[in-house]
Amino acid sequence: METWSPASWRAKPALQQPRYGDERQLAQVLERLGRMPPLVAVGEIERLKVELSQAARGERFVLQGGDCAERFDDCTSDSVQRKLKILLQMSLVLTYGARKPVTRIGRLAGQFAKPRSQDTEVVNGVSLPVFRGDNVNALEATAAGRAPDPLRLERGYFISASTLNYVRALVSGGFASLQAAEAWQLDFMPSTSAYQGYRDLAHRIRDAIDYLASLGGQAEVWRKVDFYTSHEGLVLPGEEALTRIDPERRTPYNLSCHFLWLGERTRALDGAHVEYFRGLRNPIGIKLGPKAQGDEVLALLDRLDPEREPGRITLITRMGHQGIAEALPRLIRSVKGAGRTVVWSCDPMHGNTVTVQGKKTRDFLQITSELEQAFAIHRAEGSVLGGVHFELTGDNVTECVGGAEGLGPLDLARSYETGCDPRLNYTQSLEMAFAMTRLL
Ligand code: PEP
Ligand code: CO
DSSP states (O other), rough: OOOOTGGGGGSOOOOOOOOOOOOHHHHHHHHHHHSSOOOOOHHHHHHHHHHHHHHTTTSSSEEEEEEESOOOOSSSHHHHHHHHHHHHHHHHHHHHHHHHHHEEEEEEEEEEOOOOSSSEEEETTEEEEEEOOOOTTSSSSSSSHHSSSSHHHHHHHHHHHHHHHHHHHHHIIIOEEEEGGGOOOOTOSSSSHHHHHHHHHHHHHHHHHHHHHHHOOHHHHHHOOEEEEEEEOOOHHHHHTEEEETTTOEEEEEEEEEEEEEESOOTTTTSSSHHHHHHOOSOOOEEEETTTTTHHHHHHHHOTTTTTTOOOOOEOOOOOOHHHHHHHHHHHHHHHHOOOOOOEEOSSSSSSOOOETEEEEEEHHHHHHHHHHHHHHHTTOOOOOEEEEEBBBHHHHHHOOBTTTTGGGGOOOTOOOOOOOOOOOOOHHHHHHHHHHOOO
């Protein structure tokens, strides 16, 4: 294997990269980014790796979630609070349901770049480059807006820093109010017997939190909360610029987030993304669609985790509710057969996207179905599902259909705000967490 460096990916074919007009400006931006302080610390990354090794053994559960594409304009006090709130509430429900510690990883503070199936789209009769995330170009459908702008990478760094700074502040000091009864917005649940179980569960959780708080004081309960950040490692020049060699360990980390994942579209064994990921010491995820084959996955594991480091690899399957029964068992068998231990995570979102009334959506029931099947298949194969991966938001958007509020296709027009894929809204996310307690 040739020597790795943060730039060695440049010798390989790199898919999904923006084509910048101004190379000089790009070089200046990258040079500045290379001098900025990191956003996360190596100690935090290593702690996450330990937690992931526990999840791989079934001793912990991982909740990863957030926007499909974060938007720079959503870096506001309210929006960040709501995203953190839903993830913390879901994690409390899951902790209670699983009787296991839950690791929270946000698709947050850096999830600004998107892989796309097409390079261009036609808007009002004009062919334009597609939106590739706020780190690359603007959603605004004009030629100027869609031109990749290197300065956006730098803006993304600062927005990530602001977001993460606020998350850290909330987690360490100001978010105890989450435990208050009114913070749990449960009114969405119809007062039918089907939902009585969820209401009871919510009350028991609140009682448990109150009890803990009475023992140690409110702050104490929340001080133990860890929160990690993640994004898809996609735009490689930007990721390279935020790669640092740890002076103590003499090993490279991407210090823009704790966890990075390789997308389904950019995980080619000999491609630039796998080359870049290979040298990092961060824990990494690999998205696997329904066509993934066992030998392909084993080759990726050999390349990305030759030392079989505990907690290094999370395999995030996204096969669709119709594809999972056929595709997942063979992958589990291959991985087990090779004596490999990984965290298995289920992303029930990306294999269940459909277009209805001209809008991309996902059905709550199909999402639940893929999850249910994932739990059952792992159990049947003597494996463990160690985590889940959702696209969600704390806002009351109408992007996915179904759930207790009974959103239908006609509701999609009302509050459809995503810049990319449809997300579960606040109540759908909370309901999903309650539904998962049955599966855990
Ligand atoms: C995503 O997670 O937003 C994504 C693009 O996923 P995938 O690579 O699985 O399609
Ligand atoms: Co998505």
